[in-house]
Amino acid sequence: xxxxxxxxxxxxxxxxxxxxxxxxxxxxxxxxxxxxxxxxxxxxxxxxxxxxxxxxxxxxxxxxxxxxxxxxxxxxxxxxxxxxxxxxxxxxxxxxxxxxxxxxxxxxxxxxxxxxxxxxxxxxxxxxxxxxxxxxxxxxxxxxxxxxxxxxxxxxxxxxxxxxxxxxxxxxxxxxxx
Amino acid sequence: xxxxxxxxxxxxxxxxxxxxxxxxxxxxxxxxxxxxxxxxxxxxxxxxxxxxxxxxxxxxxxxxxxxxxxxxxxxxxxxxxxxxxxxxxxxxxxxxxxxxxxxxxxxxxxxxxxxxxxxxxxxxxxxxxxxxxxxxxxxxxxxxxxxxxxxxxxxxxxxxxxxxxxxxxxxxxxxxxxxxxxxxxxxxxxxxxxxxxxxxxxxxxxxxxxxxxxxxxxxxxxxxxxxxxxxxxxxxxxxxxxxxxxxxxxxxxxxxxxxxxxxxxxxxxxxxxxxxxxxxxxxxxxxxxxxxxxxxxxxxxxxxxxxxxxxxxxxxxxxxxxxxxxxxxxxxxxxxxxxxxxxxxxxxxxxxxxxxxxxxxxxxxxxx
Numbered sequence: 001x002x003x004x005x006x007x008x009x010x011x012x013x014x015x016x017x018x019x020x021x022x023x024x025x026x027x028x029x030x031x032x033x034x035x036x037x038x039x040x041x042x043x044x045x046x047x048x049x050x051x052x053x054x055x056x057x058x059x060x061x062x063x064x065x066x067x068x069x070x071x072x073x074x075x076x077x078x079x080x081x082x083x084x085x086x087x088x089x090x091x092x093x094x095x096x097x098x099x100x101x102x103x104x105x106x107x108x109x110x111x112x113x114x115x116x117x118x119x120x121x122x123x124x125x126x127x128x129x130x131x132x133x134x135x136x137x138x139x140x141x142x143x144x145x146x147x148x149x150x151x152x153x154x155x156x157x158x159x160x161x162x163x164x165x166x167x168x169x170x171x172x173x174x175x176x177x178x
Numbered sequence: 179x180x181x182x183x184x185x186x187x188x189x190x191x192x193x194x195x196x197x198x199x200x201x202x203x204x205x206x207x208x209x210x211x212x213x214x215x216x217x218x219x220x221x222x223x224x225x226x227x228x229x230x231x232x233x234x235x236x237x238x239x240x241x242x243x244x245x246x247x248x249x250x251x252x253x254x255x256x257x258x259x260x261x262x263x264x265x266x267x268x269x270x271x272x273x274x275x276x277x278x279x280x281x282x283x284x285x286x287x288x289x290x291x292x293x294x295x296x297x298x299x300x301x302x303x304x305x306x307x308x309x310x311x312x313x314x315x316x317x318x319x320x321x322x323x324x325x326x327x328x329x330x331x332x333x334x335x336x337x338x339x340x341x342x343x344x345x346x347x348x349x350x351x352x353x354x355x356x357x358x359x360x361x362x363x364x365x366x367x368x369x370x371x372x373x374x375x376x377x378x379x380x381x382x383x384x385x386x387x388x389x390x391x392x393x394x395x396x397x398x399x400x401x402x403x404x405x406x407x408x409x410x411x412x413x414x415x416x417x418x419x420x421x422x423x424x425x426x427x428x429x430x431x432x433x434x435x436x437x438x439x440x441x442x443x444x445x446x447x448x449x450x451x452x453x454x455x456x457x458x459x460x461x462x463x464x465x466x467x468x469x470x471x472x473x474x475x476x477x478x479x480x481x482x483x484x485x486x487x488x489x490x491x492x493x494x495x496x497x498x499x500x501x502x503x504x505x506x507x508x509x510x511x512x513x514x515x516x517x518x519x520x521x522x523x524x525x526x527x528x529x530x531x532x533x534x535x536x537x538x539x540x541x542x543x544x545x546x
Contacts, residue, residue, distance in 0.1 A: 046537060
């Protein structure tokens with residue numbers, strides 16, 4: 001099995017996904033050059049944020065089709081991105097619209113959209129070793145009073161201060177720093 | 179001169195720049211700390227060696243062309259361990275050259291070791307062992323082009339904003355300087371060069387001013403005025419006038435981006451065929467309003483010059499064709515250079531070349 005992974009960011013995802021894959025699919029070996037894919041490999045492409053990720057997913061589809069031509073290699077294209085304020089359906093529509101506009105269809109490979117709702121850091125807030133029930137800093141006490149992710153679903157948390165934190169995702173990211 | 183390739187090793191520190199090939203435009207890219215700037219420093223040191231300077235433990239091999247002839251120059255200084263050097267005399271120490279040779283094509287011009295120097299198949303009299311034979315024999319017809327070639331290598335100097343006052347300025351203020359005097363004076367910063375262009379009523383002053391105004395349309399005029407020191411001596415000061423602003427903006431108030439842009443325009447406008455210009459961190463201080471036009475000046479220069487520069491800026495890297503990139507990596511003291519093709523970056527992928535580059539561990543981590 002070979003997997004082509006497109007991630008939105010260039011830091012968190014590039015640390016977390018390889019670590020996860022090391023546990024979940026230890027047989028997969030990361031490759032630095034996608035054109036050297038053989039068996040049981042995965043390749044991670046960092047797309048530098050939204051909306052550029054849609055262009056890069058489209059280009060990845062073209063590359064996968066080229067690599068697969070004559071010698072099927074990639075089984076999955078995994079697209080990992082933050083939903084932020086949007087729905088999963090919206091992300092799917094954006095990807096499909098871009099592929100349609102570029103006249104590209106992913107052949108013989110399954111695309112899986114792996115959404116981080118709201119962002120990857122939101123998931124970390126659900127991890128008891130990341131979230132501290134008794135932070136010392138006043139700011140984080142204020143965050144807990146606003147929404148206690150220790151007891152409630154982090155994915156449902158809003159934004160405490162939309163002027164200070166430009167988006168829900170920024171607030172979720174900041175909340176992990178406590 | 180056009181540099182073709184370089185290997186450069188410091189046997190004292192172990193730093194070793196392995197075979198790098200140069201194009202008319204070479205863009206050195208890579209993670210911070212991999213040795214991009216060291217490559218520029220190595221080239222400047224070669225230029226100093228050709229003028230007689232000695233360096234502890236340096237070893238080099240460089241190929242270049244000059245006047246349609248291909249040259250190969252290599253050599254090595256003796257390595258002296260730090261413990262053996264008296265720190266109070268460190269500036270006075272000269273290091274012996276233990277071997278050196280220069281050839282043009284297949285023809286040997288000179289060869290030396292610690293016992294003798296042979297020029298054009300004849301042994302010379304004893305000469306200074308710490309100075310390159312390029313300096314020692316610079317009056318000889320076979321060596322003169324090489325000496326001159328390395329004088330055409332220089333680094334863009336845009337950092338010095340202080341008042342500069344030296345004998346060249348003092349003497350030049352009284353006499354007339356022609357364009358080549360100004361171009362070739364190594365003691366002059368770019369800003370002092372436009373002072374003398376204006377003073378000598380040379381048309382290049384207007385060309386530079388127009389180019390600058392194209393990038394900064396709010397600027398109406400560039401001028402050089404004179405400041406007065408306590409002893410009543412005068413020194414040149416750059417100033418600019420902006421549209422709709424009555425007061426002049428003086429040298430110490432000009433933004434760093436404008437200052438650097440002007441320095442780059444001056445350097446590139448005055449560059450002559452055969453010049454080799456080194457630019458470290460091309461984008462430093464440059465905003466989005468000027469970076470593209472300045473990048474165009476180095477990508478498509480008017481003269482037949484060679485530019486070797488470093489950059490981390492996506493726009494610069496994207497603008498310069500990937501065939502001109504040299505991706506620098508380092509393992510310990512060994513600095514390695516890779517072409518985009520070696521990292522399998524190219525048009526076989528639908529991703530932009532820059533996006534392909536930033537996925538590579540060579541670029542991200544500086545290691546391969």
